[in-house]
Amino acid sequence: MTVKSYLPPLRAVQVFEAVGRLGSVGGAAQELGVTPGAISQQLKVLEEHLSIKLINKDGRRTAISDEALAYHKLISEGFDRLRMAHKVVERAKMGADLKVSGLPTLLLKWLNPLLHDFQSQLNDVPLRLEATHLEPDPDMPVDMFRLTYGSVAQRFPHARMLFTDRCFPACAPAFLEKHPGARTPEGLLGLPLIEIDWGPAYNAVPRWADWFASQGMPDAKFKTVAVHSLSSSALEAAAGGQGVVLAQRSFARFDLELGRLVRLSDHYLPMPLPYYVCWGETTLDQPKAREFLNWLMTICQKLATEA
Structure with missing residues (x-):
């Protein structure tokens, strides 16, 4: 069996992604606003296009077939990107929050006492601080910066050294x-x-x-x-x-x-390693994000002269 070289209908791919993610035809039908019959029809279209079995059913349980697992993983990543792109547009229209995730003490004892200087520039854009040791996904949301320590900064698309303590x-x-x-x-x-x-x-x-x-x-x-x-x-x-x-x-x-x-x-x-500010591929598309990064680097330069 061979896979056709041209792409399958996007609607059929969307249906398969939803069924695999939600684990049921009914759940996919509810999310996409169609009938379970329409879901089954689109799955059949995709199966015929790919010439592989997509779904195994055991009573009410729906599971992706072994031969379709890798395909579902890749298209899920694509739809995640599409959903992220949609959020970018929505946040741009609404005025997105500026989110700074960081190691707890780095936010509490270093950044927080300095923020009064920057917050006067934010106007109506809220600044959200998230103190956590858990490092975010390297493909960070468009509105996020990450303040962290050491070599973990290399995981992110962009990083700039703040200071060595x-x-x-x-x-x-x-x-x-x-x-x-x-x-x-x-x-x-x-x-x-x-x-x-x-x-x-x-x-x-x-x-x-x-x-x-x-x-x-x-x-x-x-x-x-x-x-x-x-x-x-x-x-x-x-x-x-x-x-x-x-x-x-x-x-x-x-x-x-x-x-x-x-x-x-x-x-x-x-300290053996520096602290860093990290950001994703599209973070600096926001003007306020660029302002925050410029302010942060200026603050670090100023503090370095006082050391």
Whole structure:
């Protein structure tokens, strides 16, 4: 059996995509606004065109045949693209939200305190922030940016480096008043230290053992009072007087300016990889998206001169 070289009727392909996605003829009929008989007729048209069996039925259960699975997967990707294109048009007519997805602490402690400067430029375009560790699909929605860390940025169609961070010890002013020795590596050894552990995928991110090694104390024995998976919660613990944290400058910047935290050393450890802003193929089709990216890069340049 051979497949005809010309394309089948688009309506028949649309019907097959809906049946396979929804798992029933009735569901496809309801979505497409036709009768189940019309669905069956279009499936027959496509089967005759492709010369393969498309659907297996077992009672009320409808399943794609093994030989049609790859075909359905590819056409589903095509219809997903068509639906995305439709959303692009609708959002352009309605005035789309500008969505920024990012690692939770990166949004909370770095971006959010800076946004007042940009929001005055948005006018009636809402800015939506989504804090999540889950990386979005590389083919991101048209209205989305992703703020992330490290090599994961390479997955996306476009990425630009924001900054490379640095780490140093910090604590609450009241804690330092009680423990003035915290300003020296030797003095830190007997104090409660707050650890940050992002998990095995980020084992190169500096931790307290790395800090002491950089100070010529590779075998230092120190006391960890708590381990946090989120940098933001570790910073809050330190600001609350629970101990000393190895803080990232970008995340601790406003807490330092507000006096909630005190930097204990001029020495620092660089983060092994930069932070990035990522976006999809059509994101910058929106004028507000271009404005946001330009603003973001300007902010990063300004902060770099203050470092």
